[in-house]
Amino acid sequence: MAAGRHDAVVVGAGPVGLCFAVLLADRGLDVAVLEARPQRGRHTRAIGVHPPGLRVLERAGVADRVAAAGVPISEGAARARDSGATRTVARIGFRPPVLAVPQWATEQALEDRLAELAPGALRRGVRAVRAEREEGGAVVRCEDGDQVAGRWVVAADGARSPLRAGLGIPVRTHALPDAYLMGDFADATGDGARAVLHLEAAGIVESFPLPGGVRRWVAHVPEPALDPSARDLARIVGERTGVRPDPSTCTMLSAFTVTERLAARLRSGRVLLAGDAAHEVSPIGGQGMNLGWLDAEAFVPLIAAGTGGQWDELWAAAEAERLRAARFAARQARVNMALGRELPAGIMAARNAAFRALYRVPWLAERTAARFTMQG
Numbered sequence: 066m067a068a069g070r071h072d073a074v075v076v077g078a079g080p081v082g083l084c085f086a087v088l089l090a091d092r093g094l095d096v097a098v099l100e101a102r103p104q105r106g107r108h109t110r111a112i113g114v115h116p117p118g119l120r121v122l123e124r125a126g127v128a129d130r131v132a133a134a135g136v137p138i139s140e141g142a143a144r145a146r147d148s149g150a151t152r153t154v155a156r157i158g159f160r161p162p163v164l165a166v167p168q169w170a171t172e173q174a175l176e177d178r179l180a181e182l183a184p185g186a187l188r189r190g191v192r193a194v195r196a197e198r199e200e201g202g203a204v205v206r207c208e209d210g211d212q213v214a215g216r217w218v219v220a221a222d223g224a225r226s227p228l229r230a231g232l233g234i235p236v237r238t239h240a241l242p243d244a245y246l247m248g249d250f251a252d253a254t255g256d257g258a259r260a261v262l263h264l265e266a267a268g269i270v271e272s273f274p275l276p277g278g279v280r281r282w283v284a285h286v287p288e289p290a291l292d293p294s295a296r297d298l299a300r301i302v303g304e305r306t307g308v309r310p311d312p313s314t315c316t317m318l319s320a321f322t323v324t325e326r327l328a329a330r331l332r333s334g335r336v337l338l339a340g341d342a343a344h345e346v347s348p349i350g351g352q353g354m355n356l357g358w359l360d361a362e363a364f365v366p367l368i369a370a371g372t373g374g375q376w377d378e379l380w381a382a383a384e385a386e387r388l389r390a391a392r393f394a395a396r397q398a399r400v401n402m403a404l405g406r407e408l409p410a411g412i413m414a415a416r417n418a419a420f421r422a423l424y425r426v427p428w429l430a431e432r433t434a435a436r437f438t439m440q441g
């Protein structure tokens with residue numbers, strides 16, 4: 066290492082930046098993590114940890130802690146209302162299960178692990194402005210005038226990635242026409258650890274278990290909600306599914322629209338884009354965070370290996386594979402979203418009847434489960 070130069074500087078202590086940092090530190094590399102926020106947010110976006118993501122967390126030494134903070138979902142059910150009665154359209158088993166864990170708990174587990182492996186590596190309240198390539202590495206320039214140099218810089222600074230913008234890497238941005246309302250409520254459904262999709266003509270309603278007797282509800286809505294309330298979401302859920310969450314128990318409410326952003330390439334010299342900075346896919350299907358962890362699984366061994374040998378070929382192959390995985394995830398998410406859009410009641414009923422017949426075929430149910438859990 067050149068004087069004052071880290072092996073790697075990771076920008077962003079979200080789930081992906083932290084995962085990179087832990088895996089790098091675990092290999093004995095000297096890593097610094099720069100995070101703009103002075104404190105971790107408690108607002109939960111990602112909850113779904115799929116089996117391939119859990120494999121990476123195992124490698125990072127945090128799978129047990131993350132599992133202990135979550136609920137294993139081993140079954141998903143699709144339901145629909147038909148002449149006032151709710152009927153099961155399909156039932157799908159998830160083996161191994163998907164874990165539902167609040168994002169802050171996953172990040173906390175990774176941050177704790179990083180503190181064990183590399184005490185003091187995480188520097189909060191440091192906003193990176195840009196990364197500049199230099200001989201044998203790159204340097205991160207910070208808002209406070211500081212500069213932090215690394216043999217590698219990993220830009221895991223989220224979907225709007227200021228670092229990516231400064232590198233001039235083109236990004237394909239696509240705004241999708243979908244809007245959602247999401248909230249966490251006390252779970253009075255009796256569904257326990259089951260994930261449930263309500264395939265309704267007015268738009269899909271999804272619900273997922275969370276630890277502590279909480280259930281997350283997500284409803285497709287006709288247009289972005291400007292001033293949403295827990296009461297609005299509870300009403301929409303109640304009208305479509307017949308199950309009305311209690312608005313007074315709401316602990317989180319969020320309205321979101323969907324934008325897809327895919328970077329044209331993942332590397333500029335020794336600066337690597339990772340996680341949402343490289344590929345933002347729709348949250349519907351819950352793949353973005355897992356996709357970023359799989360980036361870490363692919364790239365950390367290459368960063369640790371240094372140059373020489375078939376360096377260029379290995380990097381090119383890994384980059385092509387991760388770009389392909391991102392495009393695949395984006396397509397999967399679009400299918401998930403299309404399934405949730407509003408449809409005339411007659412067409413929805415016919416579609417649900419077709420699903421009911423199709424998902425009695427075991428291999429099709431298994432294949433769908435594999436797709437939903439990033440294993441197919």
Ligand SMILES: Cc1cc2nc3c(=O)[nH]c(=O)nc-3n(C[C@H](O)[C@H](O)[C@H](O)COP(=O)(O)OP(=O)(O)OC[C@H]3O[C@@H](n4cnc5c(N)ncnc54)[C@H](O)[C@@H]3O)c2cc1C
Nearest residue numbers: 077079081101111112113193223340341351352353354355
């Ligand atoms: C509603 C919703 C539900 C979702 N559910 C799931 C799910 O169930 N499963 C799943 O896999 N994915 C899910 N996702 C996607 C997931 O949240 C993201 O893919 C994931 O958070 C990306 O992680 P990241 O570390 O790349 O970026 P972020 O989580 O965005 O973290 C980036 C970090 O960089 C920091 N930062 C930004 N700029 C700078 C700077 N200039 N200097 C220093 N630090 C900076 C930020 O403060 C932040 O801490 C969901 C997303 C949404 C919106």
